[in-house]
Amino acid sequence: MALFIPEWTRASGRQLQLKRVLNALDDATIVRTPLRGEHAAPDLFIEHGERGWLALAVLDTPFDALDARQLFASEARAAFDLRLAAWRTALPAALPLLLVLWACGEEEAAALAGQLDAAGVRLLARERFQECGAPGLAALQQPLAPGEEDALRMRFFPESGIALPTVARKRFQRSNGASLGGLFLDPQQEWASKLDLEMALPAEQAQAAADLTVRLVNGVAGSGKTLIALSRALLLAEMHPRERVLVLIHNTPIVADIGERLHRARGRLPPNLEIATYSAWIHRQWRRLYGAQLAMPADPAHLPHRVASLRARWPELKLREDQLIEEFDFLNEMLLASEAEYMDTSRAGRGFALRAKERRDIWALFEAVTKDLRGEGMRMWSAVAFEVCRAPAHGALERYEHILVDEAQFFAPSWFHTVKLALRPQGRLFLCADPNQGFMKSRMSWRTAGLDVAGRTKKLLRSYRTTQAILHTAGTLLARAVQADPEHDLAPDFTGMEEGAAPILLRVDTPQDAVDRAVNEIVALVHERGVALSSLLVIYGSDTPRQLLYRRLCGALGADRVWWLNKDKKRPPAGYGPAYLRLANLETATGLEGGAVFLLGMESLLAAGSLEAGGAREADARKLYMAMTRASHRLVLLSTEDVPAEALPLFRCEP
Numbered sequence: 001m002a003l004f005i006p007e008w009t010r011a012s013g014r015q016l017q018l019k020r021v022l023n024a025l026d027d028a029t030i031v032r033t034p035l036r037g038e039h040a041a042p043d044l045f046i047e048h049g050e051r052g053w054l055a056l057a058v059l060d061t062p063f064d065a066l067d068a069r070q071l072f073a074s075e076a077r078a079a080f081d082l083r084l085a086a087w088r089t090a091l092p093a094a095l096p097l098l099l100v101l102w103a104c105g106e107e108e109a110a111a112l113a114g115q116l117d118a119a120g121v122r123l124l125a126r127e128r129f130q131e132c133g134a135p136g137l138a139a140l141q142q143p144l145a146p147g148e149e150d151a152l153r154m155r156f157f158p159e160s161g162i163a164l165p166t167v168a169r170k171r172f173q174r175s176n177g178a179s180l181g182g183l184f185l186d187p188q189q190e191w192a193s194k195l196d197l198e199m200a201l202p203a204e205q206a207q208a209a210a211d212l213t214v215r216l217v218n219g220v221a222g223s224g225k226t227l228i229a230l231s232r233a234l235l236l237a238e239m240h241p242r243e244r245v246l247v248l249i250h251n252t253p254i255v256a257d258i259g260e261r262l263h264r265a266r267g268r269l270p271p272n273l274e275i276a277t278y279s280a281w282i283h284r285q286w287r288r289l290y291g292a293q294l295a296m297p298a299d300p301a302h303l304p305h306r307v308a309s310l311r312a313r314w315p316e317l318k319l320r321e322d323q324l325i326e327e328f329d330f331l332n333e334m335l336l337a338s339e340a341e342y343m344d345t346s347r348a349g350r351g352f353a354l355r356a357k358e359r360r361d362i363w364a365l366f367e368a369v370t371k372d373l374r375g376e377g378m379r380m381w382s383a384v385a386f387e388v389c390r391a392p393a394h395g396a397l398e399r400y401e402h403i404l405v406d407e408a409q410f411f412a413p414s415w416f417h418t419v420k421l422a423l424r425p426q427g428r429l430f431l432c433a434d435p436n437q438g439f440m441k442s443r444m445s446w447r448t449a450g451l452d453v454a455g456r457t458k459k460l461l462r463s464y465r466t467t468q469a470i471l472h473t474a475g476t477l478l479a480r481a482v483q484a485d486p487e488h489d490l491a492p493d494f495t496g497m498e499e500g501a502a503p504i505l506l507r508v509d510t511p512q513d514a515v516d517r518a519v520n521e522i523v524a525l526v527h528e529r530g531v532a533l534s535s536l537l538v539i540y541g542s543d544t545p546r547q548l549l550y551r552r553l554c555g556a557l558g559a560d561r562v563w564w565l566n567k568d569k570k571r572p573p574a575g576y577g578p579a580y581l582r583l584a585n586l587e588t589a590t591g592l593e594g595g596a597v598f599l600l601g602m603e604s605l606l607a608a609g610s611l612e613a614g615g616a617r618e619a620d621a622r623k624l625y626m627a628m629t630r631a632s633h634r635l636v637l638l639s640t641e642d643v644p645a646e647a648l649p650l651f652r653c654e655p
């Protein structure tokens, strides 16, 4: 069966008849409907990897109005001639155009065909069209020259073009082998990006909007989720200039990185499209709702000190302060408003078990800490979304017709709640996630987050970013620490992926040595192998001397050639334009990518899988997986400790 992009789920009577014929085309056929109201667009394009292309338009005008032999020239005929001329000018000369005359008989269609001198145009009455069926359509398709095909896509489906310059090399050939392969989303990606975007029939609009509230794209690392979200957002913003479109991403550096890459590729963004970190966005919403400045402890030690002093009232509580704070975050993120609700809530996958008495003590301490902070006009970070949800009124909240969430695996239930509050009544939510890279700090289901994605999920299993070797190593290390979970299972499809070489492991003595060695390797890649700075990404863990690493990189490459994403949070140091090596903290490296990636300070994460699986270990293993899958073709891991023996064969060890 042909793949319809977008899908035709709400077809009218006529579309159903059309669809019956199109459905019978084989699996390798794509039926695309232009969405952007492009001038001179036919109703649809049929594409097949080998047979080529066919444009198709359906006309309702009755024969009498079109027949040139009528006594008086009709307006309808003049309009038809104009449309035909416009189609022929807009479409490549080699592309056949089929006109289905819905209101004409076979003889009438033949008479009309005799009156036309347009080459490459075929007219068929509806009945004949149905008789000829899919084989008739297949026989009409013609291959286009690769350049023509690309020009056709750029004209009628520019949204399927890859919106961001890539640092990853092309991993798969497009099936039709066109010259600009790699510049367009593949059919599955394009299909996912256009889910539910078909033009609704007016009578069905309200019903459709009520049905279609959420879509989830679950994809392996590098499967194009960010691209899909951006492509959809740009398309929506263009299709609906009066509607507001919001893209939310968890991580600050990736938002800055996307900003820089979109700027390079397209200049300005449409005015009705906003791309923001969740944190920046929710803080703004809080200020709007409460009409006040949002105050949070500036000193990271403030909250642990407060917890340390207040916990004395519950001496039986044995958890460490960081565990208590993590649990408080959980309470806020689950929107728990009372001890009773907490007692009823499942803590499965939280990493440590709690007895009922401990839970009661934790709740009491949580209330005490919250009250204490409130006394100072402050709150925990995790309480911001909670307070937005619990605000007495939500009238001041900014509202959107479309909200797209990338990296949705990092969103907490309270975050999703705020996102849903910000959707207009008929608004739509589109989520992209990779549960392998983390899952709401624990194994929470989408249902727990208030999202019914059953039957509304698309899986993408091919990675365009990385190689088989890198993905295999990352996946094997992850599997050591993570129990199989059918709900979130995403096993990559390696078919057709470049094999590549195993990641390189460099054993060093100290964190300072790791810095020296990484900088030397990078300098050699840049100066001896001509590797572009923009394809280099360095990710460091908490034990790495980061200031030293930054200084050494700046010394070797030039101070304004290193973009430390955690320092220059919004823009690169010398503005958009020049190429930069990117440097990022592990915690904020999600979504980034590099042709060559260096990982420093990952020792504790590597050790994670070799011990008994559990919440914290699982989170660590997911972080390592995320960090490793940032690499497109060269991954270098520097370690001050011996890698667990069973993991060694996954690497190329260099002295």
Ligand SMILES: Nc1ncnc2c1ncn2[C@@H]1O[C@H](COP(=O)(O)OP(=O)(O)OP(=O)(O)O)[C@@H](O)[C@H]1O
Pocket: 162, 164, 165, 166, 167, 168, 169, 170, 171, 182, 183, 184, 185, 186, 189, 219, 220, 221, 222, 223, 224, 225, 226, 227, 228, 434, 464, 465, 590, 591, 592, 593, 629
């Ligand atoms: N169809 C495609 N053709 C060529 N390159 C592609 C295609 N799809 C994705 N890519 C490239 O693969 C890389 C990964 O894409 P993207 O960052 O959107 O993936 P992702 O699923 O969001 O990854 P992650 O979750 O690991 O951050 C990018 O460099 C992107 O340009």
